Amino acid sequence: MKKTSKMPLKLKAVFCIFFAMLLFTSCKKAEESTDYTAIVTDGEKEAELTAPPMVPKPVGNRPAMKLKVNMEIKEQEGTMTDGVKYTYWTFGGTVPGSFIRTRVGDEVEFHLKNHPDNKLPHNIDLHAVTGPGGGATSSLVAPGHEKVFSFKVINPGLYVYHCATAPVGMHIANGMYGLILVEPEGGLPPVDKEYYVMQGDFYTQGEYGAKGLQPFDMNKAVKETPDYVVFNGKVGSLTNGGELTAKVGETVRLFVGNGGPNLVSSFHVIGEIFDNVHVEGGSMVNKNVQTTLIPAGGASIVDFKVETPGNFIIVDHSIFRAFNKGALGILKVEGPENKKVYSGTIQEGIYLPEGGTIQKMPNSTAAKTAIPKRTVTEKIKIGKEIFGTTCFACHQSEGQGIPSTFPPLAKSDYLNADPKRAIKTILHGLSGEVTVNGKKYNNVMPSQNLSDDEIANVMTYIYNSWGNNKTDVTPEMVKAQR
Numbered sequence: 001m002k003k004t005s006k007m008p009l010k011l012k013a014v015f016c017i018f019f020a021m022l023l024f025t026s027c028k029k030a031e032e033s034t035d036y037t038a039i040v041t042d043g044e045k046e047a048e049l050t051a052p053p054m055v056p057k058p059v060g061n062r063p064a065m066k067l068k069v070n071m072e073i074k075e076q077e078g079t080m081t082d083g084v085k086y087t088y089w090t091f092g093g094t095v096p097g098s099f100i101r102t103r104v105g106d107e108v109e110f111h112l113k114n115h116p117d118n119k120l121p122h123n124i125d126l127h128a129v130t131g132p133g134g135g136a137t138s139s140l141v142a143p144g145h146e147k148v149f150s151f152k153v154i155n156p157g158l159y160v161y162h163c164a165t166a167p168v169g170m171h172i173a174n175g176m177y178g179l180i181l182v183e184p185e186g187g188l189p190p191v192d193k194e195y196y197v198m199q200g201d202f203y204t205q206g207e208y209g210a211k212g213l214q215p216f217d218m219n220k221a222v223k224e225t226p227d228y229v230v231f232n233g234k235v236g237s238l239t240n241g242g243e244l245t246a247k248v249g250e251t252v253r254l255f256v257g258n259g260g261p262n263l264v265s266s267f268h269v270i271g272e273i274f275d276n277v278h279v280e281g282g283s284m285v286n287k288n289v290q291t292t293l294i295p296a297g298g299a300s301i302v303d304f305k306v307e308t309p310g311n312f313i314i315v316d317h318s319i320f321r322a323f324n325k326g327a328l329g330i331l332k333v334e335g336p337e338n339k340k341v342y343s344g345t346i347q348e349g350i351y352l353p354e355g356g357t358i359q360k361m362p363n364s365t366a367a368k369t370a371i372p373k374r375t376v377t378e379k380i381k382i383g384k385e386i387f388g389t390t391c392f393a394c395h396q397s398e399g400q401g402i403p404s405t406f407p408p409l410a411k412s413d414y415l416n417a418d419p420k421r422a423i424k425t426i427l428h429g430l431s432g433e434v435t436v437n438g439k440k441y442n443n444v445m446p447s448q449n450l451s452d453d454e455i456a457n458v459m460t461y462i463y464n465s466w467g468n469n470k471t472d473v474t475p476e477m478v479k480a481q482r
């Protein structure tokens with residue numbers, strides 16, 4: 001060992017003790033003035049890390065302590081949506097990365113490990129860190145290596161962490177982000193269910209849904225035109241078996257982050273109102289909020305009580321992202337109906353505007369002759385327009401549907417097997433589990449308010465497109481299913 005000073009050992013020991021005492025007394029003082037930088041930690045343990053959508057146990061009443069975080073970086077292939085693969089770069093093997101839960105005053109000893117099979121160096125910038133680069137300057141780690149640094153969490157709140165290795169945008173775009181929660185002393189108020197949801201935008205060389213392994217597209221990323229905007233790293237992570245769940249009467253807290261790299265999120269749960277929102281993940285609590293804005297590299301804590309059963313759709317309310325790019329999840333609430341809070345449809349009837357009585361068809365022959373006979377070609381032409389205004393929003397322009405959410409009409413075995421059943425679907429709507437081309441869907445199609453003629457046209461168009469069986473649907477066939 002190389003000696004660094006010539007000071008006699010005994011004298012050195014005395015100095016050390018003296019400095020330790022000095023440090024200790026200043027710590028005591030600082031604690032009284034609630035300077036968290038100097039709280040003496042009590043005990044040491046390894047932090048529990050969780051994959052989304054789960055979060056570690058609440059801190060409760062525990063004192064500040066030393067927490068060891070073991071985080072492994074893995075570059076791995078995953079599924080963006082059915083038939084579409086993507087090479088994700090991850091903190092802990094998931095997008096978003098493992099959730100880290102701390103309390104104010106904790107000293108975090110961070111072990112960042114870069115798996116030997118990885119190709120690139122990475123680092124980590126945690127927004128909960130007070131220090132240069134949020135840790136990035138001390139954590140650059142090559143494949144097959146480990147870096148250790150430590151920091152004190154001083155400010156309570158929900159914070160994003162992300163890779164900050166050049167090109168930074170590319171590392172984030174590939175999924176290198178996650179959340180670290182710093183609870184206040186005594187913890188956040190207890191709730192029944194807690195979940196971890198994080199939005200991200202992805203840029204692929206192929207369009208949305210283009211099959212195969214899709215490489216990252218730098219040009220689209222620079223232009224900020226993502227093909228995918230998703231929760232928890234892929235289309236359908238929170239639907240089709242991945243739904244978040246709760247029971248009527250429970251309180252639900254969502255830790256919501258936005259990794260970006262580019263878009264801000266207008267986070268909204270359809271049919272719910274956030275009782276409390278920790279605005280931007282900080283200490284200010286706003287109440288009774290419909291939609292909360294989450295900046296790229298920001299977060300929000302929202303909680304609400306679920307009062308009625310049903311599927312509550314989680315979206316980025318920049319709504320094309322939800323229905324066309326993947327930013328759609330489901331909170332499934334089970335339990336008894338509460339008709340006082342939500343009645344459901346009480347009545348359905350005919351609506352006639354004032355003076356509208358003249359539109360009444362006095363006899364049924366008049367109604368019948370009102371529908372002109374049309375050729376299949378005419379039907380297809382008119383049907384295409386109806387499809388473009390009515391069905392397209394969910395089933396998509398080529399009838400391809402949206403994986404896990406809206407079933408395809410193109411080459412649909414369900415559609416082709418039984419035209420009567422398909423007509424009923426449009427007349428009366430459809431809900432509950434259905435299997436289309438071997439894939440299960442459990443969603444709601446609202447009944448479509450169209451005339452017999454219109455339904456005949458749109459159905460004939462669909463049956464004569466995208467490899468379907470060319471059934472010619474007539475208004476009479478529709479009428480028979482009313």
Ligand SMILES: [Cu+2]
Pocket residue numbers: 089121122123163164165171176
């Ligand atoms: Cu990285």
